[in-house]
Amino acid sequence: MNSRRVVIVGAGFGGLQAAQSLADSGADVLLIDRNNYHTFVPLLYQVATGQLEPEYIAYPIRTILRRFSFLRNKSKVQFLMAEVEQIDFSGQTVETDSCVITYDFLVLATGSQTQFLGVPGALEYAFSMRTLEEAIAIRNQIYSCFEGAIQESDSSRRQQLLTFSIVGGGATGVEVAGAFVEMLRGHLRRDYPTLWQQVRLILVQSGDRLLADLPKKLGTYTYKRLHQLGVEVYLLSKVTRVTFESLHLQNDEIIPTATVIWTAGLEANYPTTSEEVSSANKGKLLVHPTLQLLEQPNIYAIGDLAYTEQHGKPLTGVAPEALQQGVAVARNIQRQFRGKSPEPFSYFNKGRLAIIGCYSGVGKIGAFAFTGCLAWLMWLGVHLVYLPGYRSRLLVLLTWLHTYLLRDRSVRLILFMKER
Incomplete structure (x- = not known):
């Protein structure tokens, strides 16, 4: 048979x-x-902000399947790219x-x-972050803007290069904003001492609070923490247009910016x-x-x-x-x-965590909601456990220790891929 x-x-x-x-x-x-690799999507933003090397969060699929075969002698799982x-x-x-x-x-x-929600110009000019290639493109853009700004004599153009806008106040948008603050307080401050104080970091959210999937008090804490870190948070602000050099809001405000990172949907x-x-x-x-x-x-x-x-x-x-x-x-x-009927799926919610950065985060497990360094540490630990492969876990752990103890980032390369 x-x-x-x-x-x-x-x-x-x-x-x-x-x-x-x-x-x-x-x-x-x-x-x-x-692709011939599995991408650990929750850590893509750390590739985009220069904290992790791309290969640290990508694991070869055939290696994963070979591990299945080792653990299960009768495994018949094959892979096709x-x-x-x-x-x-x-x-x-x-x-x-x-x-x-x-x-x-x-x-x-x-x-x-x-999902660009039909916003004119968003597809063409905003940076999305769902793949390794897109994360690397964001990293290239960030460092290119600083390199361009240090040579720019026109003050308005320089400010435009140093204004970074994030659209979407969910977990990804908050993570990117917090990681950018860590960059700014760390190596960007040392590498670009004449520029770092001119940087504007803007987070735009269409709803009335951040982290809408978590309890309101956690969203409020996140808003206050980002504000303390210097992030300009725009609530109840819908984006109506994105151009090569600006972000347009529903209240007719135009934000001159060379970088729009789209995490809205x-x-x-x-x-x-x-x-x-x-x-x-x-x-x-x-x-x-x-x-x-x-x-x-x-x-x-x-x-x-x-x-x-x-x-x-x-x-x-x-x-x-x-x-x-x-x-x-x-x-x-x-x-x-076996000729039996399938059973309904029931999800067991173990809790939710979100990292803000700068040693702070938020979380909810059951009825217990918590904030601060505990949530930050738990977020790091959970994601380290779920990373595939011991090598990746070790490299990410060592990189995190280097980043958070020395306030340094190891990945500062601008890599533009040439088309053949």
């Missing part, structure tokens, strides 16, 4: 977890991704840029992409399908409580791609949710192997 084939599209948190959980199921598992172009539901095939693959079960875990990122799929807010796919696509019992969607609710509220799409969904999907597929 031929074994079943399970195809997993996307090697993010959910996709890798599903592959790991299916490694000893007896099925032929094929994991597909456009390819771009998925179309999925044919009726034919049960996945068409890539190199071949066509058949499947018995399909797991869609392609994650999300930046995400939308589901999924390949073209032969049949229309039902979607919800931000393009997320509608799924049953079992995480199966509507009317497609052999196709699952997880992570940022799936619209799921618990207790009447949508899940937020953070990494722990994707990890638990990967386990649940693998369990349900194996139940279907």
Whole structure:
């Protein structure tokens, strides 16, 4: 009897977890991704702000799968580096840029992409931060602005180069703002002694508070802490336009700036399908409580791609949710192997943490909310544990010690990739 084939599209948190959980199921598992590495997305902002080398948060997928094989002698997980172009539901095939693959079960875990909310100029001129390439581009921009400013004789143009705007007051926006303050108080102050006091750091949020997914008092603490650190926080401010040299707000204010970092929203990122799929807010796919696509019992969607609710509220799409969904999907597929019905997914919330920087953070575990250095340390510890690979953990730990003890950053290179 031929074994079943399970195809997993996307090697993010959910996709890798599903592959790991299916490694000893007896099925032929094929994991597909456009890259040959897994990116630890929560630390992308530290690449963008020169704290970590890109390779510290990227881990080769084949190395991860080889580890599965070592731990499970009967593992049948294979990897294909390819771009998925179309999925044919009726034919049960996945068409890539190199071949066509058949499947018995399909797991869609392609994650999300930046949502520019239809703001004119945002796509063209704002920097997004979802990939290593985008994080490196932000790092290049930051250091290029300082190098340009030190040579600029026109004071208004120099101020424009030294004004850095962040759009979005969620966890990523707050992290970038805090990390930038750490840069400014550390090596930028030493490397550019005539410029650092001229820097403006602006955080724009359309809502009335920061960190809307956490309790209000934590958002208030974050606002006050960023204000203490010198960040200009604009609440209830919607962006209406982005240009090469400015950020336009709804109240007709125009902020001259050469750098706009966009963290304001995400939308589901999924390949073209032969049949229309039902979607919800931000393009997320509608799924049953079992995480199966509507009317497609052999196709699952997880992570940022799936619209799921618990207790009447949508899940937020953070990494722990994707990890638990990967386990649940693998369990349900194996139940279907045995002729049993899939079970509904239930998310166990272990808590939420957010880092502000400069030894401060916020967190909520159960009914307990806390702030300050404890939250900061817990955030560092949790992310260190979840990093794949002992080498990456060691390198990140050593880099953090170097950064926070010496107020220095090891990555200050401007690397522009030439097209061939």
